Amino acid sequence: MRKGLRVFLASMISTCWFSVAGASSLGLGDQGNEVAEVQAALSGLGYDVVADGDFGPGTVAAVSDFQTACGMEADGSVGPETYSALLGKEMPAVSRGSSIFARRIVQAAMEHLGTPYVFGGTSPGGFDCSGYVRYVFAHAGISLPRMADEQYELGHPVSEGNLRAGDLVFFSTYDYGASHVGIYLSEGNFINASSSRGVAIDSLYSEYWGSCYIGARRIL
Numbered sequence: 001m002r003k004g005l006r007v008f009l010a011s012m013i014s015t016c017w018f019s020v021a022g023a024s025s026l027g028l029g030d031q032g033n034e035v036a037e038v039q040a041a042l043s044g045l046g047y048d049v050v051a052d053g054d055f056g057p058g059t060v061a062a063v064s065d066f067q068t069a070c071g072m073e074a075d076g077s078v079g080p081e082t083y084s085a086l087l088g089k090e091m092p093a094v095s096r097g098s099s100i101f102a103r104r105i106v107q108a109a110m111e112h113l114g115t116p117y118v119f120g121g122t123s124p125g126g127f128d129c130s131g132y133v134r135y136v137f138a139h140a141g142i143s144l145p146r147m148a149d150e151q152y153e154l155g156h157p158v159s160e161g162n163l164r165a166g167d168l169v170f171f172s173t174y175d176y177g178a179s180h181v182g183i184y185l186s187e188g189n190f191i192n193a194s195s196s197r198g199v200a201i202d203s204l205y206s207e208y209w210g211s212c213y214i215g216a217r218r219i220l
Contacts, residue, residue, distance in 0.1 A: 027077035029103040029165040030055040038078050041086050042066060054164060056186030101140055101220045102166030108139040109183050109191045115199040129180050132193035133168065136183065152178035155219040166220050169204065171212040178214060
């Protein structure tokens with residue numbers, strides 16, 4: 001993923017997370033029928049977005065473009081003003097469920113982009129893969145085991161087609177079984193502490209990660 005897009009994602013996540021604290025809004029990391037309805041409306045207006053119910057970077061970009069066209073502040077999130085302009089009705093109360101935790105996980109994960117890889121690392125001074133995931137989840141008040149293979153035993157399995165923000169994605173890299181772990185974002189992208197690049201965003205569909213992907217677990 002390009003550096004500019006990573007910076008864009010980080011800024012959008014930060015903006016959307018703080019907006020949800022005090023008002024009804026939809027933003028990056030949210031899932032559900034409300035999101036799908038917004039996406040369908042955007043698609044009907046010609047924006048390049050799929051109504052899959054997953055508020056990913058593509059939806060952020062489409063919402064931002066719509067807001068700009070309407071003379072609104074282009075923050076990429078859907079609050080009452082944007083919702084009304086897009087759908088022609090008052091915005092309902094947003095039902096979030098576990099997506100509040102997913103949003104918190106994604107926001108915390110993005111804060112550490114660029115942190116160097118350190119074998120055995122468990123702090124912002126340097127992370128290994130499972131130390132990073134454990135640290136991020138602890139930030140949201142969720143305690144995880146230390147090792148990737150232990151984390152792979154938690155929650156319940158999720159198929160690749162049903163992944164959503166905050167799911168854990170696992171890979172068999174240097175050892176048999178779950179030896180690497182990352183946090184799913186959206187649209188096939190996940191964030192992880194890799195030995196080559198430190199904390200970075202990668203694609204499940206890349207040649208390397210696609211070849212060693214073994215599955216996902218939903219903890220939230």
